[in-house]
Every structure is written in C-alpha cells, then in structure tokens.
Amino acid sequence: MAETLGDLTRTHYCGQLGEGDVGKAVVLMGWAATRRDLGGVVFVDLRDREGLCQVVARPEVSKDAHAAADRVRGEYVLAVVGEVAARSGETVNPNLATGKVEVLAREIRVLSEARTPPFAIEDDIQTSEDIRLKYRYLDLRRPKLQRNIRLRHQITMEVRRYMDEQGFYEIETPMLTKSTPEGARDYLVPSRVHHGHFYALPQSPQIFKQLLMVSGMDKYFQIVRCFRDEDLRADRQPEFTQVDVEMSFPRVQSIVDLIEPLFARVFRLIGVDVARPFPRMSYAEAMERYGSDKPDLRFGMPITDVTDEMKALGLDTFPGLIEAGARARALVIPASGGISGTRLRKINEELWLGRIVPDAHASKRNLFTLKATDEAVANLAKKGASETVARALLAKVGARKDDVVLIGVDEADALAMALGILRLELGKELQLVDPKAFRFLWVTDFPLMEYDKGAKRYVSLHHPFTAPLDEDAHLLESDPGAVRAKAYDLVLNGSEVGGGSIRIHDSAMQAQIFKLLSLSDDEAKERFGFFIEALQYGTPPHGGIALGLDRMTMILSGESSIRDVIAFPKTASAADMMAGSPSPVRDEQVKDLGIVVVRK
RNA sequence: GGGGUGGUAGUUCAGCUGGUUAGAACGCCGGCCUGUCACGUCGGAGGUCGCGGGUUCGAGUCCCGUCCACCCCGCCA
Numbered sequence: 001m002a003e004t005l006g007d008l009t010r011t012h013y014c015g016q017l018g019e020g021d022v023g024k025a026v027v028l029m030g031w032a033a034t035r036r037d038l039g040g041v042v043f044v045d046l047r048d049r050e051g052l053c054q055v056v057a058r059p060e061v062s063k064d065a066h067a068a069a070d071r072v073r074g075e076y077v078l079a080v081v082g083e084v085a086a087r088s089g090e091t092v093n094p095n096l097a098t099g100k101v102e103v104l105a106r107e108i109r110v111l112s113e114a115r116t117p118p119f120a121i122e123d124d125i126q127t128s129e130d131i132r133l134k135y136r137y138l139d140l141r142r143p144k145l146q147r148n149i150r151l152r153h154q155i156t157m158e159v160r161r162y163m164d165e166q167g168f169y170e171i172e173t174p175m176l177t178k179s180t181p182e183g184a185r186d187y188l189v190p191s192r193v194h195h196g197h198f199y200a201l202p203q204s205p206q207i208f209k210q211l212l213m214v215s216g217m218d219k220y221f222q223i224v225r226c227f228r229d230e231d232l233r234a235d236r237q238p239e240f241t242q243v244d245v246e247m248s249f250p251r252v253q254s255i256v257d258l259i260e261p262l263f264a265r266v267f268r269l270i271g272v273d274v275a276r277p278f279p280r281m282s283y284a285e286a287m288e289r290y291g292s293d294k295p296d297l298r299f300g301m302p303i304t305d306v307t308d309e310m311k312a313l314g315l316d317t318f319p320g321l322i323e324a325g326a327r328a329r330a331l332v333i334p335a336s337g338g339i340s341g342t343r344l345r346k347i348n349e350e351l352w353l354g355r356i357v358p359d360a361h362a363s364k365r366n367l368f369t370l371k372a373t374d375e376a377v378a379n380l381a382k383k384g385a386s387e388t389v390a391r392a393l394l395a396k397v398g399a400r401k402d403d404v405v406l407i408g409v410d411e412a413d414a415l416a417m418a419l420g421i422l423r424l425e426l427g428k429e430l431q432l433v434d435p436k437a438f439r440f441l442w443v444t445d446f447p448l449m450e451y452d453k454g455a456k457r458y459v460s461l462h463h464p465f466t467a468p469l470d471e472d473a474h475l476l477e478s479d480p481g482a483v484r485a486k487a488y489d490l491v492l493n494g495s496e497v498g499g500g501s502i503r504i505h506d507s508a509m510q511a512q513i514f515k516l517l518s519l520s521d522d523e524a525k526e527r528f529g530f531f532i533e534a535l536q537y538g539t540p541p542h543g544g545i546a547l548g549l550d551r552m553t554m555i556l557s558g559e560s561s562i563r564d565v566i567a568f569p570k571t572a573s574a575a576d577m578m579a580g581s582p583s584p585v586r587d588e589q590v591k592d593l594g595i596v597v598v599r600k
Numbered sequence: 601g602g603g604g605u606g607g608u609a610g611u612u613c614a615g616c617u618g619g620u621u622a623g624a625a626c627g628c629c630g631g632c633c634u635g636u637c638a639c640g641u642c643g644g645a646g647g648u649c650g651c652g653g654g655u656u657c658g659a660g661u662c663c664c665g666u667c668c669a670c671c672c673c674g675c676c677a
Binding site: 460 | 635
C-alpha cells in the first residue's frame with residue numbers, strides 16, 4: 001500500500017545535488033532507477049527530471065528507512081528524507097554528475113508502487129519502436145527523451161522571447177477552418193450543424209496570417225500546429241509544429257535578417273556559434289550542382305555538368321541521347337573512399353533499374369564510369385575517343401589521380417534526382433559527412449509554378465499566394481513555367497527547416513495566378529473569394545516564413561526522427577499506439593453528423 | 601499504392617536440409633550478503649513462435665494470405 005506525501009516538501013532535485021550541499025537536510029522525490037541490496041546496506045539510485053543521485057539506507061541511520069528500501073523495486077516513486085554526505089574517496093562515482101555525494105536516508109516513503117516496465121528506463125535501449133510508442137509515457141521517462149523535450153521547450157521559449165523583442169505579436173488562428181483545393185490532403189471535421197459541410201484542419205495558417213497583415217497587425221508570429229493528411233516519413237508527421245511568421249513591407253532581405261539571428265540564438269542553447277550570413281544558392285544551381293532543392297553542404301562532392309565534353313569525346317556509348325537533349329553530369333568519387341567495382345556495378349543497377357529513380361530510363365548504358373588514370377584515358381583513346389577531351393573533362397570535374405568519375409546521361413530532371421540521391425548515399429557510405437557540422441543554406445529563386453503532366457495544368461511549387469520576381473512577371477502569360485518566385489527555403493544539413501515567400505498583395509495579380517493554376521473563376525471565388533476581396537481593401541506588401549519546429553529540434557538534439565522530439569507522436573501509418581487512435585465511434589455520433597460510413 | 605527490413609519469454613536475440621521436452625543474455629521473483637554503482641552469489645518462475653489457412657505422419661522452420669512496426673519511392677502547395 002502506498003504512503004501519502006503528508007507534509008513533505010521537495011527541497012532539491014536529485015540531479016542537482018553537489019559538494020556544496022554536503023551536510024544539508026534534504027527532501028527528494030523521484031523514481032527508483034536501480035536498487036543494489038547488499039543485505040546490511042541498500043543503495044537506491046533516485047531519478048527525477050534533472051538526473052540521478054544515490055540514496056543510502058543503513059539500519060544504523062534509520063531502521064525504518066532501511067526496511068523501506070528493502071521493499072523498493074524499479075520505478076517505485078519515493079520521497080526520501082535525509083542528509084547529503086560526501087562520499088569517501090574510493091566510493092566516488094566519476095560517471096555520475098552527482099557522484100561525489102550521496103544522501104543518507106532517515107525516512108523513505110513509497111508514494112507509489114510500480115509494475116515492472118516493459119523496457120528499461122535508460123538510454124541506449126534496443127527496444128522496438130512499437131513497444132516504445134505503446135508505453136510512450138515510460139519512453140518519455142528515459143533521460144534522452146527528457147533532454148529532447150527540455151530542449152524543445154527551451155527552443156520555443158527562445159523563439160517567443162526573440163520574436164517579442166523584434167516586435168511581433170503572437171496571434172492565434174482557427175483550427176477549424178476551410179478546405180483549400182491546392183496542396184496536401186486536408187484532415188476534415190464534419191459539421192454537426194451543417195450536414196454535408198466540413199471544416200478542415202489547417203495545413204498552415206497561410207491565409208489567416210496574410211489577412212492579419214491586411215488588418216494592420218504589421219508583424220505576426222505563432223507557434224502553431226499544422227495538419228496534413230499525407231503519408232509519413234522519419235521527418236514528417238500528420239500533425240507538426242511550425243514557427244509561423246509574417247510581416248508587412250518586407251524585402252526578401254528583411255526576412256533573412258530576421259531569421260538568421262533567430263537561429264543563432266537558438267543554436268546558442270546547445271553551445272554552437274553559427275556563421276553568418278548563411279550562404280545562398282538559386283534553385284537552379286542547387287538542382288544542377290547537388291541534384292536537390294535542399295543540398296546537404298556538410299560535404300562536398302558537387303555534381304558537374306559535362307554535356308559538352310561527353311558530346312565532344314567521340315564515344316558511341318550513348319547513341320543519340322545527348323543529341324536528343326539529354327544532359328551528362330558527373331560525380332567524383334574520391335580514390336580515398338576505396339569504392340569497389342562490385343559496389344559501382346550495384347549502384348549502376350540500383351540507379352537505372354528503378355530502385356532509386358523509378359522513372360529513370362531503364363538502361364544500363366546511361367551510366368559511365370571513368371577512372372582518373374593514364375591507363376584509363378589511354379584505353380579511351382584506343383576506342384577512338386579524344387584523349388584531349390577526356391583530360392579536359394577530368395580537369396573540369398576536379399578529379400585527382402585514381403578518383404572514379406561517375407557520369408550519368410539522361411533527361412535533366414531525372415538525372416539531377418538520380419545523382420542527387422547517389423551523392424547523399426555515397427556521402428554517407430564514404431563517411432564524408434561531418435556529424436558535428438551545422439550547414440545552413442538559403443535556396444532562392446524557385447520556379448513559381450511547374451507543369452503537372454498528370455493533371456495537365458500548372459501547379460504552384462510553393463503555394464498560390466507567392467509573388468513572382470519583378471523581372472520575371474512579364475513572362476506570366478507567355479511562359480509561366482519560366483517565372484521565378486520571391487520564394488526561399490532555409491536548408492540545414494540537407495533538411496528543409498523553413499520556407500516562405502513574399503506574397504502577392506495585389507488582387508488582380510492574385511486573380512491572374514489563380515487563373516494560371518486553372519482554378520475557375522467560380523472555384524477561386526468559392527475557395528478564396530473572401531481573400532481576394534480582402535486584398536482589395538488596402539493590402540500592404542507582405543511576406544513571411546514558416547519554420548519546422550520539429551525538424552529544428554530534431555537536428556539540434558542529434559536525433560534522426562522527429563518522433564524523438566515530439567511527446568506523443570504517431571506511427572508511419574498515422575496511428576497512436578498508446579491512445580489507440582484513430583478508432584471507430586458510436587453509431588449515434590456518426591448519425592449526428594449526417595455521415596454514412598462505408599465499411600470495406 | 602509500390603519496394604525493402606523485421607515480428608520466437610517482460611526485453612534483445614539464437615533456433616541448421618521440417619523431427620524428442622523451443623534455448624541464451626538481460627530483466628523479474630525468492631534466499632544470502634554492510635560500500636555497491638553493469639553489485640555479487642544460490643535457487644526459481646516465465647512461451648498462442650504476430651494472426652489465419654494449406655502441404656506433411658510431423659511445421660517456429662516450407663507455401664499462400666493477412667496484420668503490425670521501421671526505412672525508402674509515390675504523395676507532402
């Protein structure tokens with residue numbers, strides 16, 4: 001039977017005791033992490049949010065405390081009344097922050113007994129993810145997750161302090177809002193009052209924050225939950241948190257100048273000084289040089305276009321491909337990587353036989369390897385290729401002796417994607433990535449829209465409220481795909497941690513964009529009519545950004561999944577293993593909503 | 601929707617070409633032990649081999665289906 005707290009008040013956290021506390025009477029509350037029963041004396045490691053400390057129960061100090069310690073088991077919740085004592089030299093534990101002291105127990109109260117947990121409450125457990133998620137409250141008790149959740153708190157507080165200092169108001173926006181046709185699939189909430197009508201949970205507060213600019217709020221931010229009903233990944237959950245920001249009268253530089261110091265502040269939390277300004281790269285360059293719109297700059301190995309060289313080389317390896325418009329691009333694998341011929345052949349198969357790029361041209365001929373040696377070049381010459389061009393190519397890609405040059409030939413987009421994925425795989429495989437580095441990058445000048453071959457229409461790359469670059473606006477009618485946007489993404493270690501744009505503040509321009517996106521007048525009016533109308537009442541130029549708080553926290557805490565920085569995350573099938581959601585509901589509930597459930 | 605990896609004790613795993621009573625470590629329970637901190641030591645309990653079907657004299661093992669977790673592609677303005 002558990003005992004009550006009575007008149008006990010905690011005086012210290014377990015993890016904060018030190019030599020300065022020696023001699024003090026203390027009251028600790030915490031969980032029994034381990035018990036070491038030596039018969040005459042019992043040691044209990046007591047754990048709380050701040051750490052561990054050793055409690056000693058000896059009969060000559062207190063018979064009752066010793067007896068109580070005897071029946072303590074793992075994860076019992078205890079109140080310990082005692083005195084802090086210095087440990088004698090040979091009993092100091094250098095592996096424990098509080099290892100120079102211990103608490104001599106005068107009284108131990110068992111506030112709560114505990115069942116044996118399904119896994120050990122400690123770091124470095126090997127337990128499968130489903131068991132951890134089912135017992136999430138126990139998983140969260142582990143020191144590592146405690147640190148992650150604390151860091152997340154510190155980050156959100158730092159963001160709030162900073163944004164407040166910069167003059168931004170934190171303003172809440174609706175969770176029950178309106179479905180929009182563009183973008184991700186919405187989570188829908190049926191209306192009981194209006195049968196057949198639905199609210200949508202926000203994919204982001206995009207329209208509301210723009211309306212706040214129309215309202216003259218000038219500077220807005222919000223740490224806000226967003227919902228997207230799409231399939232999950234290690235860095236994607238169906239509900240996630242954004243630091244949402246919008247301001248009036250900004251240039252792109254204004255956003256940059258606001259956000260870079262924010263990251264500098266946040267990184268100080270983990271003792272890291274970030275170099276500013278962050279580098280910038282156009283979308284076009286990112287795609288060509290890194291095969292990605294979010295290049296990981298923690299290692300080099302850029303991609304080099306060698307279309308002209310391959311054309312001039314005189315090899316008949318890719319008959320007609322380049323002439324038909326394909327590009328040739330090269331990736332240099334350093335000789336020091338020691339990559340094997342077998343591995344290269346495997347890469348070749350994986351790349352072009354569909355594992356990496358499903359729709360790449362399925363032809364092994366599209367990948368060509370050249371080793372940077374005199375013999376290899378001489379061999380090329382024997383096949384009738386130009387030795388001079390081959391040497392020029394090696395020089396252009398920066399290959400040094402014995403490096404292996406991989407050259408892919410394909411249509412530009414598929415090639416960029418394939419080499420981009422390959423670069424990341426090789427970077428990991430050859431351990432080129434500095435695990436302690438934090439490399440920021442602004443990616444700018446995104447295309448405003450791209451042609452969706454399936455839907456046979458243009459779709460926004462960012463979202464339909466993004467303004468075109470002034471110098472490209474004249475192309476909107478003639479060549480929409482060529483128009484670049486005042487959009488920017490913030491990339492950190494190859495992960496998109498933020499994205500935003502300067503918005504359209506002119507209702508005529510906004511209407512034109514909707515038209516280009518093949519939204520009929522009726523549909524645009526139905527979906528965004530209130531918004532277009534609002535733009536007509538004096539809209540300041542405005543723009544903003546949204547930062548992915550979960551991903552930021554994941555990177556700062558060194559985790560590889562955002563599940564480890566979210567208190568109660570969902571599985572890859574969007575289920576909550578602990579609460580058991582989603583779940584069926586009572587027939588009356590469905591009936592009230594005017595909904596008929598079709599069961600498979 | 602597609603591809604990959606995995607599912608055997610509370611946990612992590614082993615279990616061969618199908619063959620007696622399915623093992624190990626840690627954890628758990630009990631005894632002993634006054635300086636342990638991976639305590640030690642002696643003893644013990646603990647299994648719907650994810651689920652369903654099939655082949656077979658016999659299935660943890662082979663076949664088919666299905667469910668769950670994780671990673672990736674599609675998808676994610």
